[in-house]
Amino acid sequence: MSAAWAMVRHRFASFAGTFVAVFLGVAVVSGSATLYLSSQPQAPARYDQAPVLVTPPNAETGDTRDQQAWTAAEASALAARLGSLPGVMAAVPDPWFYVQRLEAGRATGDDQAALIDGHPWSAATLGAYRLTDGRAPKAKGEVVIGTDVSATATARGGTAPAAAAAGTTASVAAGSGPRGSAVTAGTTVEVLTATGPETWQVTGTVDGPGFYVTDGEAARRASGVRVIGLTVTGDVQKVVDAAAAEVGSSGVVRSGAERDALEPGSITRVRWIGAQLLIALVSLGAFATVFVVSSTCALSAAQRRRELGLLRAVGATPGQVRRMMYAETSLVALLAGLIGAPAGAAAAPLLGDAMVGIGLEPAGFTVTWQPTALIGSVLLGLFVALAGVTAATRRASRIPPLDALREAAADPRAMTPARWVMGPLCAIAGGALLAGMPTFPLEMRSSAGLGAAMFLLCAAALLSPVLIVPLVRTVARPWRGTATGMLVREGTLTGVRRVASTAAPVLATVGLTVLLAGTVATIEVAAGIDETAKYPAADVLVPDGTPGLSAAAVAAQGAEPALTTRLLITHGDTTTGGYATGRGDGLVLDQFTASELGSKAGDVVTVRFADGARAELPVDAVEEEASIPQDLVRRHDPDALTSMIVLKDTAVPTPGARSVPIRDFVMEEIEEEGRLVDLFLLALIGLTAGYTAIAVGNTLLMATTARRVEFQALRLAGAGTGQVLRVVSGEALLAVSVGAALGGLVAVISLAGVRAAVEDEIGRDIDLVIPWGSTAAVTALCAALALTAAAFPVLRAARGRS
Structure with missing residues (x-):
């Protein structure tokens, strides 16, 4: 040591x-x-004063979207039993529902947080919320509004995380969105619900987030009950034990960190x-x-x-x-x-x-x-x-x-036996993945493309000492008649290992940049073509700052709503969850769900609806998309919304909806997802480029420093500092060029394989998108760092002599 x-x-x-x-x-x-x-x-702040929370049994599907619910009657009966336990002050069901405030006919706040923003007035006690003005709601159409909602409102496109964190649609991040009009007790407020726009009478304000209506009104609007909160006195653990014994298999009792699952x-x-x-x-x-x-x-x-x-x-x-x-x-x-x-x-x-x-x-x-x-x-x-x-x-x-x-100045052996073995094996593995990609399932093709590229990049890096020699001879041919060109060429061919060490990180960085950015851009183009092909060339009515279209927005167009609900379906010993659209006269399963359940047309399955109710229904058919009669969706999922409808005529303006050409809507959706993907790419490529900078800079700095004797010999032969700089700079640029060329070539080959697989899937030709801008930027960065690292020891030695 x-x-x-x-x-x-x-x-x-x-x-x-x-x-x-x-x-x-x-x-x-x-x-x-x-x-x-x-x-x-973290458990929602609205349950801060409820150390014990009771939820329905966990679904057996393993999907967090398949959270079961109690019916209003089941929840009421269970809450009554829990409320009589020793140490329980109150057992309060919280049937939440969708509601958003309207400002000048536009929905405000975060659309996803709005899905759980409506609550019964009794649930305010679970967060220890108190009236700051007015009185509690007593009749249909009356509401108590959170102070944040009554003071400000976020315009469409505001800060979603801010609203979500508060558990309300109207939380406002500093500086985001215009100010809304204040709402106080005795005034009215325009809101949007699953049925459509409504005007509610504000009876009071509360020092917490959300909209609070009468308990009966909340139960009518909500799709079942998913939480019963317990306020307690004394030992919480004793209450937990007593509640668990009372609930049995009909629910799950949560306390402490377990509450965070909500x-x-x-x-x-x-x-x-x-x-x-x-x-x-x-x-x-x-x-x-x-x-x-x-x-x-x-x-x-x-x-x-x-x-x-x-x-x-x-x-x-x-x-x-x-x-x-x-x-x-x-x-x-x-x-x-x-x-x-x-x-x-x-x-x-x-x-x-x-x-x-x-x-x-x-x-x-x-x-x-x-x-x-x-x-x-x-x-x-x-x-x-x-x-x-x-x-x-x-x-x-x-x-x-x-x-x-x-x-000796020459490398003793650039290619080791391990390189000779692993290099061809990686190339064969990458080629096999590309060749077999069209036969893979759709969800595996992007991973297969990335795996093929990684194998080919490793192959190029391992075989780079072999590939460098012909590449260098080709690139340096135009300058072989000059002294500098000859020195660059011979110095590079002599130090193949040094050049390979410099080219390898550039190869990986340029290859990953072209592959990741090109794959995303190519798939975005394909997704736009594929999604647009599903619909006729027409305008569509889509949500405008809301999670879906209300019943009133659809009815205003003279169209039939296509309400979407999530079902839990059991056949035999297997349970699975999935979305179904409200249409037709019977239950239709999609092919994936039918395969999971092992069911077919004519089988009878058990369906559990969003509100917790169960029904035995026969399977009418197995098709590409699942559906269930519209009246069943309305009855068991009053909060259900329509995702979009195709318009036959000019759209009638309605709150929470807008009309756009289908292609524009598809591209908006793709670009929205693309912004997050671009952010990921920027972070990953930036980190990769940073490591490449370290590798290239360090490699050339070490290599150039170790070549002092060689450079002294050049000076003794009459070369000046400028000529030596040109030689080392030429070698550095040559190494970067070789790495960039190999990396780009491997990535383009992999991209071509990805494009062919996507074309085979959608049955249409698509363009191969190569990210020239990001590739040029990364290559230029590598070149600048290589020049700096190579020139520094030469300049330092020159200053030392002077």
Whole structure:
């Protein structure tokens, strides 16, 4: 260990690339893990005064969308029994329903949060909400409104996470949307519900979010009851035990952290999207760290060949050489980790604010101290650094003692046996995936395309020493008559391993940039063509800042609503959930659901509706889409909405709806999803480019520094500093060009395979979209960093002589 410490202390420049790579990797992991661990589900604030919550039994499908409900009668009877238990002050059912405030005929607030914004007045006690003005609602058409709703309203397109965090449609992020008119007791308010626009009499305001109507009105509007809240006195655990005994198999009793499972779906979705980005950053950070450390250590071992040979000559065993290199890497990794982990944790709050601003975390999200993230990131940094240096230590331990007596500028052997074996195998695996992609299921094709590209990129990197020679000869041919061109060409061909080490990270970065951005753009084009083909060339009526179309909006067009509801269907011992549209005279199953249940036309299945009611229904048919009679949807899911309708005539203006050409609507939907995808791409490509910068810069810095004797010989032969700079700059640009060409070629081949598979699926020709802008930007960044890293040692040496 003492020898390793002395080596690190006196030759730290040789370990700079490893240090920076591990530092960045640990910082990324530490910051991402801190954000991830800080972003955990939380029970809605409206249940803050209910330490015990009772919910219906969990569905057996494993899908969180299949949350069961009690009917109003079942919930009322169960609440009465729970309310009589010792220690229970009140047992209050909370049947929520959809409602949004209208301002100048436009729906306000977040449409998804609005789905659970209506509540019975009795449920206000679960959050300890109190009247700030007026009285409680007593009749149909009366409402108590949360103070946030009564003061302000967010226009369409406002901040969704802010509204979701408050559990209301009218929460306002600072500076988002115009101010709405104040609503006080004695005034009226325009709202939009599942039936259509309504005018409600405001009887009071409350110091909490939401709309509160009479208990009977809430039960009539809601699609069943999914929560009964218990306010308690005394020992909460005793109440939990008594409630569990009373409920039995007809419900689930939740307390403590278990209550967090009731976090609204709109917030959970925001957290899930943010978590996917954080997981991707951690995974890519760990992979890139291994990649950079491996490349850096391999080049360092090659440059230290004589030094390691000398150690072998004086009696060092292969095991001692391996242990010394592991010790060196461990010291550098620990030092980098101990600095990087706090740096990442310190940057987490800044990233947290940014994630809230772009909708990847809910409003109110705060970053908390997470010591597990710091310790784990340091240990992970040490692990990936040791994983990266493994191959280099194995090769270094095999260096013969006689190598201490040799000195040659040419690489001893650019292609190892492992490269000869693994390179062709990766190429064959990638080609096989591309060839078989059209036969894969649709949901597997994008993963198969990415897997094929990864295999081909690995193949190109492994075989790059072989590919570099003909590429360099071809590219350098026009300049072979000049002295600089000849030196660049011969220096590159002599140092094939050096060029391959520089080209490999550029190859991976350019390849991933072209592949990821090109795949997304190509699939977006295909999705637009495919979705548009499903509908006639006409205008459609679609939601305008709402989660769906109300019954009144559909009726105003003279059309029949296509209400969408979610059903739980049981056949035999199998239960599955799925969406069904209200139409026809009987139950029609879609092909996937029928396959899951093992049912066919003529079978009788048990259907559980959104409100908790059950019915035995025969299966009339199995078709592409599921449907159920409209009257059953209206009866059991009064909150159901229509997603859109195709217009036959000019649209009649109605609140919460707008008319657009079908192609415009499809492209809007695709672009909305594309914004999140673009954000993911920006983060992933940015991180990849950062690691490439480290790898390229460190590789050229180490290689150029090690070539001092060669450059001194050039100066003795009459070359000036400018000529030496032109030589090293030419070599650096040549290495970047080779890497970019190989990476781009591999990505385009993979993209062509993805496009062919998508064309086969939709039966139409689509354009192959190549992201020239992002590719050029990444390549230019690599070139600029390569020039800087290559020129720095030359200029420093020139200043030293002067």
